[in-house]
Amino acid sequence: MVSLATTIGSVELRAPVLTASGVVGHGVEFARYLRPSELGAIVVKSMKSTPWQGNPAPRLLPTAAGMVNSVGLSGPSLAHWLANELPRLEVTGASVVASIWGNNIDEYHEAAVVLSKAPDCLVAVEVNVSCPNLDDRNRMFAHSAEATAQAVAASRNSGLPCWAKLSPNAADIVEIAAAAQSAGAQAVVLTNTLLAMVIDPETRRPLLGAKRGGLSGAAMRPVAVRACYDVHEAIPDLPIVGVGGVTNCEAVVQFLAAGACAVEVGTATFADPRAPLRILRDFTTWCDRHDIAQVRDLVGSAHN
Numbered sequence: 018m019v020s021l022a023t024t025i026g027s028v029e030l031r032a033p034v035l036t037a038s039g040v041v042g043h044g045v046e047f048a049r050y051l052r053p054s055e056l057g058a059i060v061v062k063s064m065k066s067t068p069w070q071g072n073p074a075p076r077l078l079p080t081a082a083g084m085v086n087s088v089g090l091s092g093p094s095l096a097h098w099l100a101n102e103l104p105r106l107e108v109t110g111a112s113v114v115a116s117i118w119g120n121n122i123d124e125y126h127e128a129a130v131v132l133s134k135a136p137d138c139l140v141a142v143e144v145n146v147s148c149p150n151l152d153d154r155n156r157m158f159a160h161s162a163e164a165t166a167q168a169v170a171a172s173r174n175s176g177l178p179c180w181a182k183l184s185p186n187a188a189d190i191v192e193i194a195a196a197a198q199s200a201g202a203q204a205v206v207l208t209n210t211l212l213a214m215v216i217d218p219e220t221r222r223p224l225l226g227a228k229r230g231g232l233s234g235a236a237m238r239p240v241a242v243r244a245c246y247d248v249h250e251a252i253p254d255l256p257i258v259g260v261g262g263v264t265n266c267e268a269v270v271q272f273l274a275a276g277a278c279a280v281e282v283g284t285a286t287f288a289d290p291r292a293p294l295r296i297l298r299d300f301t302t303w304c305d306r307h308d309i310a311q312v313r314d315l316v317g318s319a320h321n
């Protein structure tokens with residue numbers, strides 16, 4: 018039987034399927050549907066040092082092959098989560114990845130300082146740089162190599178292995194990934210949602226409360242696979258976590274072949290909250306049927 022263990026930089030995970038940030042809340046809600054300890058890790062919704070309200074409704078719209086959301090990173094403060102929600106997730110035996118964001122570089126630093134007091138179940142911090150930088154005319158951190166590097170460097174105080182979550186809308190994602198690595202990221206998470214909008218034909222107005230949102234789900238899978246492929250080809254020593262439209266085990270194989278060491282499942286959990294576990298089990302069967310002894314044998318195989 019295939020050995021499912023995988024390694025992301027210094028982090029060893031029991032399986033290559035994780036949840037994606039933002040789709041399982043802050044973790045405990047999700048434990049009703051499956052045992053979080055069976056997955057590689059639970060990546061919780063992005064938080065910062067102070068609570069954040071997020072965007073006006075409507076925040077979610079279905080599209081042909083996925084959804085568009087403008088949730089806007091609403092959530093409690095990191096300190097509240099550490100004290101009140103993380104302990105309930107910790108008892109499930111899950112490996113947990115915290116996700117942080119900021120409106121400016123100082124807020125990444127503040128978030129990382131709060132996380133430095135976190136318990137052992139936290140195995141890494143995902144630094145979500147796919148959000149607007151208020152000090153740079155709302156330009157996304159992840160669209161600038163310099164801002165990405167600054168946000169990653171500011172997040173290193175947490176003492177946890179740092180993963181940089183990038184945007185597929187960057188003009189040159191290899192340049193951004195290299196900047197994240199130089200600033201101390203052990204891995205990159207590829208990718209966050211694609212910038213998107215839906216307009217109501219009757220009113221001729223944008224439908225989302227915040228007008229603009231992000232496209233996720235199967236529709237974006239080829240974009241995220243391409244990002245993984247390009248980054249692995251240019252920087253083969255940089256571990257990648259692939260995310261975007263992982264809805265089945267074949268998608269996991271695509272991301273691993275492109276160069277990812279693990280994948281995260283997001284939008285698929287809206288249709289089926291057990292999707293991450295179903296996909297992991299199907300992937301295990303797929304590996305056994307294809308005589309794959311270990312996950313690492315698949316990683317980067319599209320480049321050979």
Ligand SMILES: Cc1cc2nc3c(=O)[nH]c(=O)nc-3n(C[C@H](O)[C@H](O)[C@H](O)COP(=O)(O)O)c2cc1C
Pocket residue numbers: 037038039040062063084086088090116145182208209210232233234235237260261262263281282283284285
């Ligand atoms: C409703 C919703 C909320 C999300 N919130 C976050 C978030 O808080 N932080 C983050 O880094 N990504 C967030 N994402 C992006 C996902 O983690 C993921 O990168 C993206 O949806 C692509 O994966 P998928 O196609 O499997 O959903 C969110 C996505 C959705 C659909």
